Amino acid sequence: MTDVSNRNQLAYIAAQASDARVNVEFETEGMTLNLGPQHPATHGTLRVIVKLDGERVLRADPMMGYMHRGYEKLAEVRTYPQVTALVNRIDWLGSFANEVPFILAAERLMEVEAPPRAQWIRTILFELSRIANVILFLGDMGVQLGAVTPAFFAFRDREFVLNQIEAVTGGRFHPNFDRIGGLKDDIPKGWIEETTGVLGRIRTFCDEIEDLVTGNEIFQARTRGIGVIPPEVGLAYGLSGANIRASGVDWDLRRDGGVGLAHDQVDWKVWTHPDGDSFSRYWVRLQEVREACGIIEQLLGGIPSGPVMAKVPRIIKVPAGEAYVETENPLGVMGYYVVSKGDLVPFRVKIRSASFSNISITPWVLEGTYVPDVVSILASLYFILGDIDR
Amino acid sequence: MGLVENGKMPKPLTALLNISRKYSLWVYQWGLACCAMEMGAAFASPRYDVMRLGVIPFPASPRQADMVVISGTVTDKMAPVVRRLYEQMPEPKYVISMGSCAHCGGPYWDSYSVTKGIDQIIPVDVYVPGCPPRPEALLEGIVLLQERIASEDMTDRWTRDPIVVS
Numbered sequence: 001m002t003d004v005s006n007r008n009q010l011a012y013i014a015a016q017a018s019d020a021r022v023n024v025e026f027e028t029e030g031m032t033l034n035l036g037p038q039h040p041a042t043h044g045t046l047r048v049i050v051k052l053d054g055e056r057v058l059r060a061d062p063m064m065g066y067m068h069r070g071y072e073k074l075a076e077v078r079t080y081p082q083v084t085a086l087v088n089r090i091d092w093l094g095s096f097a098n099e100v101p102f103i104l105a106a107e108r109l110m111e112v113e114a115p116p117r118a119q120w121i122r123t124i125l126f127e128l129s130r131i132a133n134v135i136l137f138l139g140d141m142g143v144q145l146g147a148v149t150p151a152f153f154a155f156r157d158r159e160f161v162l163n164q165i166e167a168v169t170g171g172r173f174h175p176n177f178d179r180i181g182g183l184k185d186d187i188p189k190g191w192i193e194e195t196t197g198v199l200g201r202i203r204t205f206c207d208e209i210e211d212l213v214t215g216n217e218i219f220q221a222r223t224r225g226i227g228v229i230p231p232e233v234g235l236a237y238g239l240s241g242a243n244i245r246a247s248g249v250d251w252d253l254r255r256d257g258g259v260g261l262a263h264d265q266v267d268w269k270v271w272t273h274p275d276g277d278s279f280s281r282y283w284v285r286l287q288e289v290r291e292a293c294g295i296i297e298q299l300l301g302g303i304p305s306g307p308v309m310a311k312v313p314r315i316i317k318v319p320a321g322e323a324y325v326e327t328e329n330p331l332g333v334m335g336y337y338v339v340s341k342g343d344l345v346p347f348r349v350k351i352r353s354a355s356f357s358n359i360s361i362t363p364w365v366l367e368g369t370y371v372p373d374v375v376s377i378l379a380s381l382y383f384i385l386g387d388i389d390r
Numbered sequence: 391m392g393l394v395e396n397g398k399m400p401k402p403l404t405a406l407l408n409i410s411r412k413y414s415l416w417v418y419q420w421g422l423a424c425c426a427m428e429m430g431a432a433f434a435s436p437r438y439d440v441m442r443l444g445v446i447p448f449p450a451s452p453r454q455a456d457m458v459v460i461s462g463t464v465t466d467k468m469a470p471v472v473r474r475l476y477e478q479m480p481e482p483k484y485v486i487s488m489g490s491c492a493h494c495g496g497p498y499w500d501s502y503s504v505t506k507g508i509d510q511i512i513p514v515d516v517y518v519p520g521c522p523p524r525p526e527a528l529l530e531g532i533v534l535l536q537e538r539i540a541s542e543d544m545t546d547r548w549t550r551d552p553i554v555v556s
Contacts, residue, residue: 045422045468066468067423070501077500086497092424136427155435173424173522386423 030058035374045385048362050374057374060366062359068389075349080106080180080316083346087336088174090353091387094133094330096125096165099178102349104260105325105338106180109318113260118182118308123262124195124299125165125177126327127292131202132161133330134285134292137382138209141282144379145222150213157205160198167191180316182309192300199293206290214283223279227365227377230276237364238357241332243381246284247276253328261327266298278380285382317344331355331387355387404543411456411482412539413444415532418455418479423462425489425522432525445532452478457535459528460514463491463498464505476512484539486531487514490521497521516553523555531555 036047045066051059071090075083087102088095100122107113114122139154162172168187169175177184213219229239231247244251252270254263271287273280320342326335332354339348358381365381366374417440421429432438433447440447449455452475464472476485487508490496495506508514515538518531534553 045471066465066471067463068465068467068503069463069498070503074498074501089424089497092427151434152436155431156437159431159435159437172524173428 033371046359046383046388048366048374048378050366050371052371055370057366057369057371060363060374062362064356064359064389066389067385069386071390072349072351075346077345079344080318080346083349084178085174085176087351088176089386090351090390091133091329091331091334091355091384092173093136093384094129095171095174096129096169096177097133097327097329098334099176100126100261101259101325101327101329101334102336102338103178103180104327105323105336106316106318107260108323108325109321109338109340110180110312110316111319112181112310112312114182115306115308115310116262116304117186117306118310119260120262120265120299120303121168121183121187121308122178124296124303125168125175126261127296127299128161128165128195130292130330131289131296132158132165134289135161135202135205137285138206138213138282138289141379142213142219144375145219147213147216147219150209153205153208153212157201160201164191164195164198167194179309179312181312182307186308187303192303195300196297199297202289202293206286206293209286214286220279222372222376223282223380224277225275226278226373227369227380228275228277229361229365233364234276234361237361239332239361240354240357241328241330242284242288243281243332243358245270245272246280248272248274253326253333257327259325259327262299263295265302266295268295268298278376281380281382315344317342318346326352329354331382331384332358351390353387353390355383355385356390359383359388408540408542412536414456415445415484415536415539416449416454416456417445417447418452418458418475419447419450420458420475421461422464422468423489423491425461425491428522428525429459429461429488429528432528435525438525438529440529440532443529443532443536452476453480455479456482457484457486459486459488460492460508460512461488462522463496464508464511465503466505467503469505469511472508473511484515484535485512486516486518486528486535488518488528488531489523490519493517493519514552516555518555527555 031052033050033052035050047063049061050057071086074086078086084099087098090098135154135158139151142150165175166172169177229247231249234244234247250270250272255270268291271284273284318340320340322339324335324337326333334354335352337350338346341347365377433440487493492508495504498504516531516535518527520527
């Protein structure tokens, strides 16, 4: 028989035991989640190994190389005009923009300069490929967060941009139009008016997307304050393009780079956002599409007359030397370091692609977030697999 | 039910089954490289709209899919994954190889890391050439595959030649 004090003690022990059992039940276990290499959120074949504690991400490691095609090695056995056909396919959404820095580097080595008309048309096509690229991001961001309709809008209006690129270059996806010393051809008749019409459509698309997505309560809740990247961390990881401008860093190579494109001839603005979260990355890109429409419209109004090709030898041998040129591509800074030994083929081509640096921040930014936010952050960082793995 | 295993189904029943299979091809939602964007244009854009052909591009798991489009470069690192995803699909299953990379390596024919031809690891039913093929070309490949399914006999499924869109 137990007395009262003993019973109290027993009750206390029983309470302790039940508490302990509850603790055991609620104890979370580590789990490893494989995102990819086949996953709709990875734009291809990126694999992210996410170590979870319950819903919280302890560690995320991007595994690359599922789309490694060996561009740098292949460029060593291709002649200079052949390399453009190859590098088209690095960032497959904005193909023309990939050719430009390589051609500029080769032109710098050969000490030729494209005629002004070629530079202007180059800039127009450069910005058109930016629109073709970023439009798909605006649609895809909705898909990743559960809204399929923006993707249909994006694919619908992207067709018109691709038609305009095809009308000039003959290639819907991979133009291969840039040549050392200018362009392959001039623009066709009536193209300027048609392009102005298409720009109107793109502006309408931006307004529609703003109505559909930007003000949406669910979209805001899933992107505002999620995946915040402070400017100093972003710079330390080598972010570029809209990702770093969304953190408030006012840096755009189109304005600051001084490479041979016609961006300094027109009046435009670099958009930044102070927040650095997923929403601001989306918002900056939306404004950049509008800004690109403005740039193209101004350039279309004043294309100088003249030839589109400078005098270059038929068989291109680039003199010995090395050059590094980087431009502000749709995904960020893209640069080519070309070393020539005076041959038909480059001796070495190092490609600095934007997505490779952009994706390197994922372990830092994903740490401590929740599983549903992983997809939203990955989508807002916006990478393309060909651009990561090369 | 022994008739089905022998491949001796009654003709009208075969025709009926083939028609229903032809117009409900579920395509596995999976993109590899550049061609995936043209595949996306064919599947998701209102201009090409593959759903009017009875092709449904929604399954996000290979276990629900009848058909897979290998859309882009398959590297040696990716090849085992492709094989594994193919093996997870239920029979009868069809493979469309889209773009020169998937056929033979394409522009990366001399690369050290690219698999030269997806047909080395899985059987291919339709080849759609191009780099990348236009969405119209992919649609033609799908239509040709549907025509083949309409007159398909299970016994000769394994011995026929692949279709090449030209």
